[in-house]
Amino acid sequence: xxxxxxxxxxxxxxxxxxxxxxxxxxxxxxxxxxxxxxxxxxxxxxxxxxxxxxxxxxxxxxxxxxxxxxxxxxxxxxxxxxxxxxxxxxxxxxxxxxxxxxxxxxxxxxxxxxxxxxxxxxxxxxxxxxxxxxxxxxxxxxxxxxxxxxxxxxxxxxxxxxxxxxxxxxxxxxxxxxxxxxxxxxxxxxxxxxxxxxxxxxxxxxxxxxxxxxxxxxxxxxxxxxxxxxxxxxxxxxxxxxxxxxxxxxxxxxxxxxxxxxxxxxxxxxxxxxxxxxxxxxxxxxxxxxxxxxxxxxxxxxxxxxxxxxxxxxxxxxxxxxxxxxxxxxxxxxxxxxxxxxxxxxxxxxxxxxxxxxxxxxxxxxxxxxxxxxxxxxxxxxxxxxxxxxxxxxxxxxxxxxxxxxxxxxxxxxxxxxxxxxxxxxxxxxxxxxxxxxxxxxxxxxxxxxxxxxxxxxxxxxxxxxxxxxxxxxxxxxxxxxxxxxxx
Amino acid sequence: xxxxxxxxxxxxxxxxxxxxxxxxxxxxxxxxxxxxxxxxxxxxxxxxxxxxxxxxxxxxxxxxxxxxxxxxxxxxxxxxxxxxxxxxxxxxxxxxxxxxxxxxxxxxxxxxxxxxxxxxxxxxxxxxxxxxxxxxxxxxxxxxxxxxxxxxxxxxxxxxxxxxxxxxxxxxxxxxxxxxxxxxxxxxxxxxxxxxxxxxxxxxxxxxxxxxxxxxxxxxxxxxxxxxxxxxxxxxxxxxxxxxxxxxxxxxxxxxxxxxxxxxxxxxxxxxxxxxxxxxxxxxxxxxxxxxxxxxxxxxxxxx
Numbered sequence: 152x153x154x155x156x157x158x159x160x161x162x163x164x165x166x167x168x169x170x171x172x173x174x175x176x177x178x179x180x181x182x183x184x185x186x187x188x189x190x191x192x193x194x195x196x197x198x199x200x201x202x203x204x205x206x207x208x209x210x211x212x213x214x215x216x217x218x219x220x221x222x223x224x225x226x227x228x229x230x231x232x233x234x235x236x237x238x239x240x241x242x243x244x245x246x247x248x249x250x251x252x253x254x255x256x257x258x259x260x261x262x263x264x265x266x267x268x269x270x271x272x273x274x275x276x277x278x279x280x281x282x283x284x285x286x287x288x289x290x291x292x293x294x295x296x297x298x299x300x301x302x303x304x305x306x307x308x309x310x311x312x313x314x315x316x317x318x319x320x321x322x323x324x325x326x327x328x329x330x331x332x333x334x335x336x337x338x339x340x341x342x343x344x345x346x347x348x349x350x351x352x353x354x355x356x357x358x359x360x361x362x363x364x365x366x367x368x369x370x371x372x373x374x375x376x377x378x379x380x381x382x383x384x385x386x387x388x389x390x391x392x393x394x395x396x397x398x399x400x401x402x403x404x405x406x407x408x409x410x411x412x413x414x415x416x417x418x419x420x421x422x423x424x425x426x427x428x429x430x431x432x433x434x435x436x437x438x439x440x441x442x443x444x445x446x447x448x449x450x451x452x453x454x455x456x457x458x459x460x461x462x463x464x465x466x467x468x469x470x471x472x473x474x475x476x477x478x479x480x481x482x483x484x485x486x487x488x489x490x491x492x493x494x495x496x497x498x499x500x501x502x503x504x505x506x507x508x509x510x511x512x513x514x515x516x517x518x519x520x521x522x523x524x525x526x527x528x529x530x531x532x533x534x535x536x537x538x539x540x541x542x543x544x545x546x547x548x549x550x551x552x553x554x555x556x557x558x559x560x561x562x563x564x565x566x567x568x569x570x571x572x573x574x575x576x577x578x579x580x581x582x583x584x585x586x587x588x589x590x591x592x593x594x595x596x597x598x599x600x601x602x603x604x605x606x607x608x609x610x611x612x613x614x615x616x617x618x619x620x621x622x623x624x625x626x627x628x629x630x631x632x633x634x635x636x637x638x639x
Numbered sequence: 640x641x642x643x644x645x646x647x648x649x650x651x652x653x654x655x656x657x658x659x660x661x662x663x664x665x666x667x668x669x670x671x672x673x674x675x676x677x678x679x680x681x682x683x684x685x686x687x688x689x690x691x692x693x694x695x696x697x698x699x700x701x702x703x704x705x706x707x708x709x710x711x712x713x714x715x716x717x718x719x720x721x722x723x724x725x726x727x728x729x730x731x732x733x734x735x736x737x738x739x740x741x742x743x744x745x746x747x748x749x750x751x752x753x754x755x756x757x758x759x760x761x762x763x764x765x766x767x768x769x770x771x772x773x774x775x776x777x778x779x780x781x782x783x784x785x786x787x788x789x790x791x792x793x794x795x796x797x798x799x800x801x802x803x804x805x806x807x808x809x810x811x812x813x814x815x816x817x818x819x820x821x822x823x824x825x826x827x828x829x830x831x832x833x834x835x836x837x838x839x840x841x842x843x844x845x846x847x848x849x850x851x852x853x854x855x856x857x858x859x860x861x862x863x864x865x866x867x868x869x870x871x872x873x874x875x876x877x878x879x880x881x882x883x884x885x886x887x888x889x890x891x892x893x894x895x896x897x898x899x900x901x902x903x904x905x906x907x908x909x910x911x912x913x914x915x916x917x918x919x920x921x922x923x924x925x926x927x928x929x930x931x932x933x934x935x936x937x938x939x940x941x942x943x
Contacts, residue, residue, distance in 0.1 A: 618773075620659055621659045622661055622777075622778055622779070623777055623778065623780075623820075624661055624662070624780070624796065625663075625730075625779070626663055626796075628666055629731075632729075632731065633740055635667065636667040
């Protein structure tokens with residue numbers, strides 16, 4: 152029989168059992184007793200849906216245990232960690248019909264449930280040499296370990312099942328091809344410029360009657376076009392696998408019963424391919440040598456000799472003058488505006504509508520062509536004159552034109568002589584004009600004329616807190632100054 | 640008669656003492672008339688409006704007050720003594736056969752100061768400080784005139800016009816000198832000790848003024864009974880610390896204040912022991928302020 156642990160109870164009978172920070176009875180280990188293998192698989196499937204088995208650490212161990220009555224059950228043990236983790240394990244175990252225990256070495260007591268929020272303690276410890284002694288509300292039983300079940304081999308033995316909801320959509324694939332299909336697939340990938348690597352994997356013969364090892368072409372495709380997916384998924388002799396975890400891949404349109412990405416039993420150096428149709432999984436402890444498919448594709452050797460050329464004595468000039476051609480590209484930011492002289496009065500009127508930031512960051516230069524108004528941040532707000540856009544920090548072309556031939560802007564700048572202190576404006580007819588940078592003055596200084604003002608006189612207010620020095624002035628006291636003082 | 644004297648004293652001495660400007664002492668008052676002035680002090684209503692405002696402004700530097708009582712009889716007595724003290728420096732007091740007049744006047748002033756006595760309450764001390772806080776700021780303008788055959792000094796008076804005529808021919812030159820109250824001297828030199836005694840008595844009669852000007856050269860600060868009584872009570876000590884907090888040179892204060900009279904230092908009586916402990920507490924606070932480097936606002940005082 153078990154006893155419920157009370158609040159503030161400190162002494163427990165089960166060895167290795169103690170109270171954690173929340174007062175829950177917890178041993179160093181947790182143990183889940185499952186009646187059969189399918190319950191274990193169900194437990195793993197449910198548990199890995201929500202969290203990784205890696206959280207249980209390297210201590211995860213599955214044993215087939217045998218009771219005195221000869222019944223065999225499965226015990227899944229792990230480091231208990233904290234009661235939070237144990238709570239999750241206990242919930243999953245309850246769902247799949249298992250019992251959860253906690254303890255340290257041999258004696259395990261039932262983990263807490265709704266009836267005993269702080270857990271249970273055994274009223275009496277049964278003397279036994281068995282490997283496990285489990286105490287539950289409904290039974291107390293001792294077990295011997297019959298054999299261990301390796302989790303990895305268990306996962307490899309589990310068959311994927313057809314997934315009707317699966318869709319073809321993976322861009323990274325492992326493709327396994329029969330020896331006769333592999334070279335054709337290799338050529339197909341090469342012609343289609345698919346980024347893939349190929350190698351030949353081999354396994355021991357399936358039957359002792361076979362003398363040759365089992366060989367398959369193995370392709371690792373990283374950017375497969377969608378149009379090829381149906382071909383690779385449904386062609387006989389070709390099996391495609393979608394990676395689900397580093398070192399593990401499941402065949403397309405099939406699904407492994409356990410979330411493999413939550414099982415830390417696969418290695419990146421190797422590869423396990425889970426096949427459908429009831430075929431066993433293929434395990435490659437190490438990946439075979441893989442090479443780019445372009446390196447393995449067939450090559451042709453021609454019989455034409457290579458031709459060698461020689462330099463001409465004088466190279467003909469192929470230089471052409473720079474021109475401006477109409478540009479159909481959408482207009483970009485206006486970096487400068489040329490306001491012709493006849494529109495300058497309009498510019499003066501528009502100055503009242505310009506924002507403070509625009510006026511502060513705009514520069515202007517007055518020339519014989521008119522006023523060049525330049526602003527690095529763009530000056531779209533000035534609907535006057537000819538708009539220029541910047542193709543280079545020092546080269547501007549009219550809006551709606553582009554430079555032909557279409558050489559980089561830096562080349563155009565160099566062709567213009569790369570003037571250091573000037574900014575070059577190209578006209579639609581191909582001519583250019585350079586404006587000295589020093590002639591550009593801030594618009595704010597050029598904009599406002601001198602303004603008359605009238606002085607305002609202020610009346611001084613008396614400082615009521617000023618304190619004058621008290622100054623003693625002595626008046627003449629007359630003939631008998633002490634008269635009043637003495638008389639009284 | 641006393642009412643007229645009170646009005647003249649208020650307008651010619653009290654108000655200039657508070658507000659600055661020309662302070663023209665009334666003719667010597669003496670003890671008996673001073674007593675009458677003290678009784679009739681409340682009649683000086685005309686000049687007291689501004690006096691009230693000025694005194695309240697001084698008091699608010701140390702204590703957040705909404706109103707301050709009018710000058711007490713003791714303050715009127717001290718005002719009369721100050722008037723006589725200033726008149727004792729008047730050269731016209733001497734006259735023929737009048738060499739002893741300054742001494743007589745100063746002895747009457749001393750009797751008046753004694754009659755006023757020390758303040759009896761902390762509020763009285765604050766009221767006296769409000770009246771006499773500028774006592775030691777009083778200056779007298781002396782005019783030195785030198786001409787071709789001699790020189791004259793006019794103390795607190797302008798030289799006669801005839802003496803300054805034909806300046807270039809008679810080589811007349813004038814020089815004005817500001818003489819502070821402690822540096823003044825009575826009209827006859829033999830009355831100087833009494834003059835200093837009266838001045839010291841006047842300063843000591845307003846203990847807050849006495850403490851606030853503790854770093855003065857003359858008269859040298861010495862703990863008076865009034866000052867010791869004031870700092871012996873917590874409220875007085877708080878006001879004193881606030882007054883001392885207005886002194887710019889906090890480091891020098893400790894030196895000026897740490898010399899206690901011998902009976903007080905030895906604590907021969909319970910009152911002396913209490914005063915000694917209070918001064919020690921004040922000195923500790925001053926030392927803490929000096930270490931902090933800046934005068935602190937004691938007790939959240941509002942310095943207006």
